[in-house]
Each structure stands twice: as C-alpha cells, then as structure tokens.
Amino acid sequence: MEGVTQVFAHFISNLKFEDLDLPLVNTIKKSLLDGIGCGLYGSVLSWCQIVNQFIKEERGKRESTLWLQRFKGPSTNVSLGLGTMIHSFDYDDYHQAKVHPGAVVIPAAISIGE
Numbered sequence: 521m522e523g524v525t526q527v528f529a530h531f532i533s534n535l536k537f538e539d540l541d542l543p544l545v546n547t548i549k550k551s552l553l554d555g556i557g558c559g560l561y562g563s564v565l566s567w568c569q570i571v572n573q574f575i576k577e578e579r580g581k582r583e584s585t586l587w588l589q590r591f592k593g594p595s596t597n598v599s600l601g602l603g604t605m606i607h608s609f610d611y612d613d614y615h616q617a618k619v620h621p622g623a624v625v626i627p628a629a630i631s632i633g634e
Contacts (some may be wrong), residue, residue, distance in 0.1 A: 555606050555622040563588045563606030573602045584631040595631035602627035 522530075531564070552564035561569045563597065572589050575597045584598035592598075 530607060533556075551622055555626040557610055558608070558622075559587055559602055559605040559626075562605030565608050568601070568605045568608050572601045575601045584634045595634070597629045599627040602630065 572586060575586060575593055576591050578597055580594040580597060581593040584595040586598050586601045603623045606626060608634060
C-alpha cells in the first residue's frame with residue numbers, strides 16, 4: 521500500500537507543464553511576481569540587512585544569488601536571506617488565502633534552481 525508521500529511524489533514526478541490549467545499558471549506567475557517584489561522591498565529593511573550581513577560573513581560555496589547584495593553563497597543560507605526579505609513585512613502572497621507559503625517555497629525553488 522502506497523503512503524500519501526509516495527502518491528504525491530509520483531504525481532509530481534509525472535506532472536508536465538501541459539497538464540496545468542491556464543488559471544493555475546496565471547496564479548503561480550502572480551504569486552511569484554508578488555514574492556519577488558516583496559523580497560526586493562525587504563532587502564532595504566534593517567532586519568533583512570542584519571540577516572544578509574550574517575549570510576555574507578558565513579561565505580561558503582557560491583551556488584545562489586542573494587538578491588541586491590552582490591553576493592553568491594550556499595543555497596541553504598541564501599534561501600534564508602531571500603525568505604526573510606520576502607516575508608519581511610508580511611504582505612507576501614496573501615491573496616485571500618489562509619496560508620502564504622511563498623516566503624518558503626520561492627527562495628527554495630529559486631536557490632536550488634540556480
């Protein structure tokens with residue numbers, strides 16, 4: 521008997537872009553753009569600058585770009601910085617939803633994708 525994780529992993533691994541409905545694709549684009557916009561704004565906030573300075577001081581393997589910081593570092597650390605910037609003022613991807621996962625999903629996807 522397959523568990524929920526196995527069923528979900530099978531579904532995702534077989535999913536093709538052509539399988540996605542246009543309204544879903546448009547919602548994803550809007551959420552991605554919203555997250556990037558929030559992150560760019562967040563980059564100038566003091567608490568984000570503190571986190572980003574820490575990430576830069578840690579250095580490490582140059583895998584992913586920390587937006588507007590002229591820095592590339594480990595994807596895990598960069599994801600922390602991007603997530604902090606996106607969620608910095610709590611307006612990220614809140615489109616009449618009870619949850620807003622963009623501050624976690626977008627940095628992970630972009631950092632790993634890069």
